[in-house]
Amino acid sequence: MTSSTLLGIGLYTPSDAERLIRVPAGKISRWLKGHSIRGKHYEPLWRPQIDLDDDRVYLGFRDLMEMRTAHAFMERGVSAIAIRRAISEASRLVDDERPLSTKKFKTDGRAIFLEIVREDGGTQLVDIFRKQYAFQKIIEQSLADVDFDGIAPGRWWPATRAKGIVVDPARSFGQPIDEESGVPTTTLAAALQAEGGIEAAARAWQVKPSAVRRAADFETALLQRAA
Incomplete structure (x- = not known):
């Protein structure tokens, strides 16, 4: 493949x-x-x-x-x-x-x-x-929190739809993304660490600060679940 x-x-x-x-x-x-x-x-x-x-x-x-x-x-x-x-x-x-x-x-x-x-x-x-x-x-x-395309699952909202994070195989090879901006959550969370703040990370990726916040919250929740 x-x-x-x-x-x-x-x-x-x-x-x-x-x-x-x-x-x-x-x-x-x-x-x-x-x-x-x-x-x-x-x-x-x-x-x-x-x-x-x-x-x-x-x-x-x-x-x-x-x-x-x-x-x-x-x-x-x-x-x-x-x-x-x-x-x-x-x-x-x-x-x-x-x-x-x-x-x-x-x-x-x-x-x-x-x-x-x-x-x-x-x-x-x-x-x-x-x-x-x-x-x-x-x-x-x-x-x-699974959306179906016909009989098959098409998208999954791993932190509930309200959190705005989606896993969609048609976008970013199915990695979790901020649904509004389309940027992977790992990318935005890493930008937050690198830039030192939400506003700076948002400017770096040209997204809303809320997108960075959603992504960072999601990634933090994954780490806490794994601990």
């Missing part, structure tokens, strides 16, 4: 993804590359959008959104094996390689999972998804 083919897809290393969605980079690499434990090999949960042919794992924006949902299920006790099976079956029902992050899954996911359970007789997913409240809680957390 080239930089031109990556336009509109987004580009994230596992470390980038960990910074944004708080899923450990090591887990992301294992889940998307596959791994072996005590001689048993586990296939990837799904095929990543991006392959730069260097034997490293990269995520596209859709992978990032799918990972948020898959991780939310695992945090509630659903095993990676069950998630892999669910993705395989749900992708057929939803007609999308990354079904957990689709709008159809957001609205019909509980019915989809219960259909999967009925087909294979599994009990774990029944225990998790029998209660509507538990299922909706997972979905609300994992797909909160």
Whole structure:
């Protein structure tokens, strides 16, 4: 893949993804590359959008959104094996390689999972998804503040829409940006440090002071979450 083919897809290393969605980079690499434990090999949960042919794992924006949902299920006790099976079956029902992050899954996911359970007789997913409240809680957390383009996620507001920071694969390769100015939050936060003040940083990048403030607040919040 080239930089031109990556336009509109987004580009994230596992470390980038960990910074944004708080899923450990090591887990992301294992889940998307596959791994072996005590001689048993586990296939990837799904095929990543991006392959730069260097034997490293990269995520596209859709992978990032799918990972948020898959991780939310695992945090509630659903095993990676069950998630892999669910993705395989749900992708057929939803007609999308990354079904957990689709709008159809957001609205019909509980019915989809219960259909999967009925087909294979599994009990774990029944225990998790029998209660509507538990299922909706997972979905609300994992797909909160996502804008959909048709069935697929198109943009994500990682600090809520009111904060004005957006992750959009069509802009800056999917890095978090100040929505109004379009400048990456890392750039504006670095400018604040270099220039020594909000007004000076805003002049340097020809943006409003509020843009610098939003970006700096967002980056500070990410650092505090990681601490």
